[in-house]
Amino acid sequence: MISxxxxxxxxxxxxxxxxRIPVMEGAxxxxxxxxCVALVGASGAGKSTLMRMIYGNYLAAAGRIxxxxxxxxxxxxxxxxxxxxxxxxxxxQFLRVVPRVPTxxxxxxxxxxVGTERAVAEARAAExxxxxxxxxxxxxxxxxxxxxxxxxxxNIARGFAHEYPALLLDEPTASLDPVNREIVLEMIAGAKARxxxxxxxxxxxxxxxxxxxxxxxxxxxxxxxxx
Numbered sequence: 001m002i003s004x005x006x007x008x009x010x011x012x013x014x015x016x017x018x019x020r021i022p023v024m025e026g027a028x029x030x031x032x033x034x035x036c037v038a039l040v041g042a043s044g045a046g047k048s049t050l051m052r053m054i055y056g057n058y059l060a061a062a063g064r065i066x067x068x069x070x071x072x073x074x075x076x077x078x079x080x081x082x083x084x085x086x087x088x089x090x091x092x093q094f095l096r097v098v099p100r101v102p103t104x105x106x107x108x109x110x111x112x113x114v115g116t117e118r119a120v121a122e123a124r125a126a127e128x129x130x131x132x133x134x135x136x137x138x139x140x141x142x143x144x145x146x147x148x149x150x151x152x153x154x155n156i157a158r159g160f161a162h163e164y165p166a167l168l169l170d171e172p173t174a175s176l177d178p179v180n181r182e183i184v185l186e187m188i189a190g191a192k193a194r195x196x197x198x199x200x201x202x203x204x205x206x207x208x209x210x211x212x213x214x215x216x217x218x219x220x221x222x223x224x225x226x227x
Contacts, residue, residue, distance in 0.1 A: 001166055001197035002031040002054070007063030007073070008223075009049060022223040023049060027063065029216050033165070036188065036198040038212035041219045047201050050218055051168050054199065055090050056080040067166055085113050089164035093171045095143055095151040103129065103146075103154055104139040110162040121161075128157035131187075133180055149175045153184075160187055167191060169200035173207050185210055 007027040013019045024046045031037045039047040052058040054065055056072045065072040068087040070079060084090070089110070097106050104125050111121035129139055132153040138146065143154045152175045159167065169188070173181045181204075188211045192198060202208035208215070 001033050001068060002029075002199065003064070003066040004029050004050075004054070005064045005066075007050070007053060007065060007221075008061045009046075009053060009058060010061050024218075024221045025223045027218070027221040031166075031197040031199055033195040033197050034192050036192055036200060036212045038208045038215045039199065039201050039218055040208075040215045041217050046218045046221060048170065050221075051170060051199065051201065055084070055088065055168055085110075087164060088166045088168070089159045089162065090168045091155055091159035091170065091172050093152070093155075093174060095146075095155050097143060099144050100142050102140045103134065103143045106143060106154060107157045107161055110158060114162060124161055125157065128161060129154075132157055132183060149177065149180070152176060153180060156184055156187070160191065163191075163194060163196070165196060167196050167198045169198060169202075171201055171203060173202070173204050181207070 005028055008022070008025040010020050010022045013021060027050055029037065039050060041047055049058060053060050054067065054072060056075070060073040063073060067083060070083050070087070072080060072083070075083070104122055107125035107128060108118070108121040111124060112118060126139065130136070134150060134153055134157070138150070143151055146154065156172055172188070173184050176184060185207055188198065192211070200212065202212070
């Protein structure tokens with residue numbers, strides 16, 4: 001479902017004479033349906049960089065990133081938008097939404113984007129918000145006013161609203177109390193059971209061991225420094 005082949009990435013420092021800094025080379029991994037692969041490595045090793053390339057936020061310098069038959073490394077912007085709408089979900093650490101949009105609408109939006117009737121989409125959103133212990137009195141308020149843990153749970157609800165065939169999870173349990181952490185781990189297990197291919201970053205080692213079939217250490221993709 002997800003296949004990454006010989007992917008490389010450099011950053012150009014335009015304010016420092018256009019110096020080019022290689023940050024990754026030869027990144028290669030594959031994730032099957034129903035499998036979760038955890039990216040591991042020290043801070044700064046490139047876990048988030050690789051995830052952002054898979055999602056199309058960063059452009060790969062070389063290689064292929066196949067997600068559901070689409071090469072993200074070469075795809076036109078409109079094709080990446082379609083991929084994100086139907087195939088590839090992303091749960092980030094940080095909530096980014098339009099201010100003043102109610103929480104219920106934020107969570108329902110991915111379903112509305114694929115043509116789900118509003119009543120059905122909002123019912124699914126309500127189900128997820130209730131499961132993640134977001135009080136109903138908050139559903140018509142903007143989540144931009146919520147605590148960090150509440151915002152993360154809204155992010156998770158939004159990411160799981162549509163049954164994406166592929167999911168990227170960036171620290172999905174980082175700000176959660178034990179009760180909600182357990183609920184999220186159950187949701188990840190459920191996504192795997194229905195066949196989703198998942199790539200995740202989990203600093204929570206116990207959570208990583210529970211949901212991931214294997215780990216990929218991204219330091220293996222650190223560019224070699226010439227002698």
